Amino acid sequence: MCIGDRVLPLHALHAQALRCGAQWPEAASVLDLLQHWDRNLAVLRALRETVPARHDAELPMERLRVHPPVDLPRQLLCTGANYRKHVVDLTLDMGVGPEGLEGPALRKWAEDMMDERAAHGEPYAFPKLPSAVTGAFDPIVLPATTQKPDWELELAVIIGRRARNVRREDALHYVAGYAIVNDVSARDLIARTDYKMLGTDWLRSKSPPSFMPFGPVLVPACFVPDPQNLRITLKLNGQTMQDESSADMLFDVARQIEYISAHVELWPGDLIATGSPAGNGMHYNRFLREGDVLDSEIEGLGMQRNVCTRSQATKAS
Structure with a gap:
């Protein structure tokens, strides 16, 4: 305590x-x-x-050496593409959209698409392995398998009661508390290029060891008046890269719990990472390198500091 x-x-x-x-x-x-x-x-x-x-x-x-506040959650669920400005920015950065659209017209198309999704769509959730979890001040180990490791600072929800088929209006009663996570991602490993019909590969892109700094603390929900009004800030080597409010979520915490619990059973201690706001490395075309220092903060939940290191090749015994 x-x-x-x-x-x-x-x-x-x-x-x-x-x-x-x-x-x-x-x-x-x-x-x-x-x-x-x-x-x-x-x-x-x-x-x-x-x-x-x-x-x-x-x-x-x-x-003390600060371990993850829940060591370890049995299930990790992540919600992707859940911040409006983040998805709009990526649409422009990648030039994804109807042929012939660019500049302000492409941005307007992307904004309208996000508004339609928020009104009538569903969250997009996927699992991440608990072996990726590390402490709030531990190093992030960049594996040799990726050349584009990226940061994704996120609000984490920790479940406090078994949850199955939860209604949105009741969902926050199932939350034990909130914390900080960084859903580190290997951008170049998300899409499967060997057989494109497989789509995304979350195992290799999301779950290497240390790819989810978690903590330093779990703040009980009773001390977080509004999870949809928290400032989220990440600095890379002292330069602010992410500075956004959780109000920009397309699907709020309650809607995410409703959606996820309709498909799986959540257990006490499970963690939901609720999506990352605008300002990832993909936007800047600047990815994590050995020696980088990430300072991350979410209003009222504390701070993280993680130094990036490169993994050493394991010699055969």
Whole structure:
């Protein structure tokens, strides 16, 4: 449990938590707490009011290696092409559209298409492997398989209750909290060129190790008044590349949960990455390189810092 820059391990609060009606084992993880989130959150909030100004077990966060706040989610779902300006910009950057359209006319066509999709379309979601998850301050390891690794800062939703066929108007009641993720992507590996009818290949383009920095904290939903009004900012080597509001989502958090839960069952601790706003490397034609430093922030959810390194070829034993 984090209180400002102080960190209290769960085991130090275990006995007191049990007296308050908590349901977690002595060696509990955050994933354990999420299995009975409504009750355990109430206990955590009660404990927060009674923890003394100094606690024998507390440590400053700066002295710790910060692991993902849920270590690890069992399921990762990502929503693609979910920010209006991002998709419009990519349409212009790639020149995708009706033949003969360019400049302002192409932009108008793309904007109208996005408005139509928001009004009558559906989210586009796909899985990403949990083995891609890493900590908020860990390195991003760029594999030799890609020449176009790209950043995608995103608002993450952490599920707090089993969810299946959830109605949009009820969806936010299934959210335990919010966090920061960076859905790092190998742009040159998304499309299958050997057999184009296969379409996209999310395994190789999205799931290498370290391709999802997550954290540093899970902020309970009760402390995030409006997930559709959060500023999302990413800097590459100090230069601002993404600076947008979650208000630009085509499909809001509730609609994404409704759509995903209609097709799969969500479990406590599962993570939904809700799409990335405008300003990816694809837009700038500038991709991640060894030595790059990414500083990422979402309003009220903390900050990440990740240094990019190149993977070393593994020698055969």
